[in-house]
Amino acid sequence: MGESMFVQGNEACARGALYANLRFFAGYPITPSTEIAESLAELLPTVGGKFVQMEDEISSMCAICGASLAGLKVMTATSGPGFSLKQEAIGYAVMAEIPCVIVDAQRGGPSTGLPTEVSQGDVMQARWGAHGDHSIIALTASSVQDVFEITVEAFNMAETLRTPVVLLLDAEICHMRERLTIPDPGELHVVERLYTEVKPGVAYHPYLPREDGRLPISNFGDGHRFNVTGLHHDIWGFPTQNPDSIEYLNRHLYDKIENRTNSLARWKEYYLDDADIVLISYGSAARSALQHVFDRRLRGERLGLLELQTIWPFPADLVRKKTAHARRVIVAEMNMGQLCSQVKTAVEHPERVFLANRIDGRLITPENIARCIRLIDGRGF
Amino acid sequence: MINRILLSGSGGQGVITMAILLAQAACLYEGHNAIQSQSYGPEARGGATRSDVIISDEPIYYPKVQHPNILVALTNEASAKYLKFIRPNGIFLFDSDLVQPSTKMDADYVGFPMYKPVMERFGKPQALNICVLGALLELTHVTSFDSIRQCLKARFRPAFHQANEDALHLGQDLAASWKGTHRLG
Amino acid sequence: MSIHRLIRPRFFPHIWCPGCGHGIILNGLLHAVDEMGLEQNKLCMVSGIGCSSRISGYVDFHSMHTLHGRALAFATGLKLARPEVQVFVPMGDGDATAIGGNHFIHACRRNIDLVAIVMNNRIYGMTGGQFSPESGQGTMATTAPYGNIDPTFDVVKLAMGAGATFVARTTAFHVKEIVSIIKKATMHKGFSVVEILSQCPTYFGRKNKYGGPVEMLKWYRDNTAPIGSPKLKDNPGLIERGIFVDREMPEYCEEYDKLIARVRSRS
Numbered sequence: 101m102g103e104s105m106f107v108q109g110n111e112a113c114a115r116g117a118l119y120a121n122l123r124f125f126a127g128y129p130i131t132p133s134t135e136i137a138e139s140l141a142e143l144l145p146t147v148g149g150k151f152v153q154m155e156d157e158i159s160s161m162c163a164i165c166g167a168s169l170a171g172l173k174v175m176t177a178t179s180g181p182g183f184s185l186k187q188e189a190i191g192y193a194v195m196a197e198i199p200c201v202i203v204d205a206q207r208g209g210p211s212t213g214l215p216t217e218v219s220q221g222d223v224m225q226a227r228w229g230a231h232g233d234h235s236i237i238a239l240t241a242s243s244v245q246d247v248f249e250i251t252v253e254a255f256n257m258a259e260t261l262r263t264p265v266v267l268l269l270d271a272e273i274c275h276m277r278e279r280l281t282i283p284d285p286g287e288l289h290v291v292e293r294l295y296t297e298v299k300p301g302v303a304y305h306p307y308l309p310r311e312d313g314r315l316p317i318s319n320f321g322d323g324h325r326f327n328v329t330g331l332h333h334d335i336w337g338f339p340t341q342n343p344d345s346i347e348y349l350n351r352h353l354y355d356k357i358e359n360r361t362n363s364l365a366r367w368k369e370y371y372l373d374d375a376d377i378v379l380i381s382y383g384s385a386a387r388s389a390l391q392h393v394f395d396r397r398l399r400g401e402r403l404g405l406l407e408l409q410t411i412w413p414f415p416a417d418l419v420r421k422k423t424a425h426a427r428r429v430i431v432a433e434m435n436m437g438q439l440c441s442q443v444k445t446a447v448e449h450p451e452r453v454f455l456a457n458r459i460d461g462r463l464i465t466p467e468n469i470a471r472c473i474r475l476i477d478g479r480g481f
Numbered sequence: 482m483i484n485r486i487l488l489s490g491s492g493g494q495g496v497i498t499m500a501i502l503l504a505q506a507a508c509l510y511e512g513h514n515a516i517q518s519q520s521y522g523p524e525a526r527g528g529a530t531r532s533d534v535i536i537s538d539e540p541i542y543y544p545k546v547q548h549p550n551i552l553v554a555l556t557n558e559a560s561a562k563y564l565k566f567i568r569p570n571g572i573f574l575f576d577s578d579l580v581q582p583s584t585k586m587d588a589d590y591v592g593f594p595m596y597k598p599v600m601e602r603f604g605k606p607q608a609l610n611i612c613v614l615g616a617l618l619e620l621t622h623v624t625s626f627d628s629i630r631q632c633l634k635a636r637f638r639p640a641f642h643q644a645n646e647d648a649l650h651l652g653q654d655l656a657a658s659w660k661g662t663h664r665l666g
Numbered sequence: 667m668s669i670h671r672l673i674r675p676r677f678f679p680h681i682w683c684p685g686c687g688h689g690i691i692l693n694g695l696l697h698a699v700d701e702m703g704l705e706q707n708k709l710c711m712v713s714g715i716g717c718s719s720r721i722s723g724y725v726d727f728h729s730m731h732t733l734h735g736r737a738l739a740f741a742t743g744l745k746l747a748r749p750e751v752q753v754f755v756p757m758g759d760g761d762a763t764a765i766g767g768n769h770f771i772h773a774c775r776r777n778i779d780l781v782a783i784v785m786n787n788r789i790y791g792m793t794g795g796q797f798s799p800e801s802g803q804g805t806m807a808t809t810a811p812y813g814n815i816d817p818t819f820d821v822v823k824l825a826m827g828a829g830a831t832f833v834a835r836t837t838a839f840h841v842k843e844i845v846s847i848i849k850k851a852t853m854h855k856g857f858s859v860v861e862i863l864s865q866c867p868t869y870f871g872r873k874n875k876y877g878g879p880v881e882m883l884k885w886y887r888d889n890t891a892p893i894g895s896p897k898l899k900d901n902p903g904l905i906e907r908g909i910f911v912d913r914e915m916p917e918y919c920e921e922y923d924k925l926i927a928r929v930r931s932r933s
Binding site: 158 | 674676677706707708709710712722723726727728729730731732733736738739740741742743744745746747748750751768769772922925926929930933
């Protein structure tokens with residue numbers, strides 16, 4: 101284990117990205133994500149990387165796509181309104197299969213909402229913010245150390261599958277400070293980009309995936325000149341309206357992620373073995389859920405927590421298995437039930453699934469969760 | 482051991498910096514678990530600010546302080562808002578020129594002027610938070626002075642080191658002489 | 667012809683209408699690149715959306731066909747990540763000055779070494795003939811059925827005002843000028859803007875009774891004049907052609923490299 105520091109979640113994200121060999125960041129100031137940009141403005145040049153503050157959120161997302169195609173690991177960071185603005189270019193990255201990481205430090209919405217207060221209202225936007233059928237990966241974290249590690253995971257998944265990965269943090273996690281211990285080099289696995297083995301100058305199909313769904317790349321400026329487009333395209337990257345090509349690409353973009361749902365699942369679990377009430381939560385809400393579980397275990401109550409770090413693709417099998425013996429499943433989140441709706445579709449008994457939420461810009465408390473459970477159990481509020 | 486510390490005041494008073502220093506000292510130099518979080522309005526200066534610090538030897542899950550055993554308030558507004566949540570036998574530290582506590586709680590009320598001595602000594606209010614920190618450490622010993630000194634040196638440029646040291650001492654002295662006239666607990 | 671090595675036959679026939687000026691611009695660009703003898707693997711083209719944007723598919727460069735208005739933003743990331751590549755950024759008039767206006771002015775301000783080519787045919791062609799910021803008051807378009815009341819942007823003045831360090835204008839009629847100006851823009855270190863007035867006989871010409879492509883090209887011949895020419899002196903109302911700005915200023919990627927060197931020498 102390396103150096104310890106006492107930092108915000110945002111700085112842990114920046115340092116995790118550097119551990120994963122981030123070399124290009126483009127961004128625009130927005131609370132509560134700004135410290136990621138500030139950290140990287142300071143740190144990236146020290147490793148020969150580049151930070152650029154663009155004219156807006158849209159251009160930041162576009163710039164990282166350009167830099168990624170030139171061979172660099174890239175990231176941008178934003179929050180609610182900026183995340184909305186980036187969606188068109190996120191869709192482009194999905195379509196053109198450009199590896200990139202997008203941090204969304206969730207704050208209260210809709211619209212400008214609550215710039216300095218927490219929310220988890222962007223769960224569905226992370227999944228469906230870009231138009232059209234597609235799949236995407238979204239990850240969460242509930243501690244400063246986890247932010248670091250999950251950021252490395254985000255890069256690994258983005259590089260492995262050539263896809264945008266949304267790091268769905270929240271204002272609470274981004275701004276809280278805790279101990280961060282930087283892992284030594286090599287301690288965490290770092291995936292590097294998969295390059296084509298086709299020799300320069302020899303015809304290369306830039307959009308012909310391997311059997312395993314992975315798509316080897318060649319950098320702009322290197323020996324293979326190919327076309328990248330947001331239009332439906334064939335294996336050469338040429339625009340096409342051929343129904344077979346369109347269906348092939350749609351299925352490829354969807355399947356390369358959805359077929360890996362189980363292997364992409366990252367989670368933490370606490371006291372699930374004998375739990376008759378299973379809480380499901382993520383991000384900062386998971387801390388309150390865990391506090392509640394911990395407090396109630398002291399009283400002999402059989403509560404457990406499943407903290408989902410991968411929320412997209414939604415790990416339905418995992419949720420079904422982990423809640424199979426639960427009398428109640430309580431989803432604790434700071435929105436109107438965006439993940440709860442997914443849990444309901446995943447479990448055997450959706451009637452046993454309840455939402456414990458808070459949507460007033462404050463971190464949900466263990467008491468909030470306790471009261472919801474009391475009410476559900478018919479013991480009043 | 483668990484200390485739940487709530488530091489409150491208005492934007493620009495250095496409340497958040499004070500919280501960071503405290504938590505950082507406990508975490509990096511004393512091997513405890515510590516977490517610091519904050520809430521604030523859109524203003525960089527003015528507006529209500531609070532920062533929560535939990536220092537514990539157990540894992541810390543819920544990061545907020547609902548019932549502090551140590552409360553610091555640097556404005557009347559903050560005192561009115563948070564004093565009612567203080568734990569029995571808690572310590573309430575405030576600047577008696579700035580804050581007139583209205584609620585009577587089962588806690589030790591430790592009030593003496595800090596802003597005024599800081600202005601007399603330094604001619605500007607920037608050192609207030611370090612002075613308060615000095616007083617807080619003298620009263621509670623949540624971390625050692627040495628740990629805080631290390632944090633201060635890491636966080637500020639050398640040009641500020643002496644002023645910080647002086648402010649820390651000022652707070653320590655103010656709290657020590659207060660202790661001489663009042664009995665805690 | 668040697669410029670054939672610079673195109674992708676697979677992409678042809680192109681989608682442009684007969685008589686469209688965009689093919690002339692492509693031709694001029696290919697000749698410019700060919701004459702400069704640039705290494706093909708270092709050539710990149712980043713385009714946006716619209717008729718103009720399809721140009722990136724036709725060239726055998728590293729090519730990125732991106733989003734409407736965003737080409738310069740993608741290109742900025744690409745260039746910063748790999749400063750040794752030569753990046754051409756062709757855009758339509760709506761692409762560059764309407765939806766992409768913000769990126770356009772900031773790319774000018776940043777002075778990053780890109781060659782922006784505004785293929786200005788004064789209309790949204792791909793969507794069927796709507797007015798653009800370049801159409802001009804009084805022109806007709808499908809979204810201006812009673813005549814356009816929108817004032818125009820002057821692309822050259824816009825680029826100059828925003829700080830571009832190379833600004834030029836020519837037309838699809840002036841084929842050789844296209845080649846020479848693109849060569850100069852490419853050799854210029856910094857952000858270059860080349861406005862090329864192009865004809866859209868299908869929509870702009872038809873809607874505004876300009877006649878066919880030949881008449882539209884003649885219009886450009888007759889209604890433009892080189893900067894400082896006697897023709898312009900006698901007819902100050904004509905559209906000026908030529909190089910308006912060509913000045914030295916620190917280039918963004920070079921400045922960034924200096925910044926990195928400065929930071930790294932400290933540690």
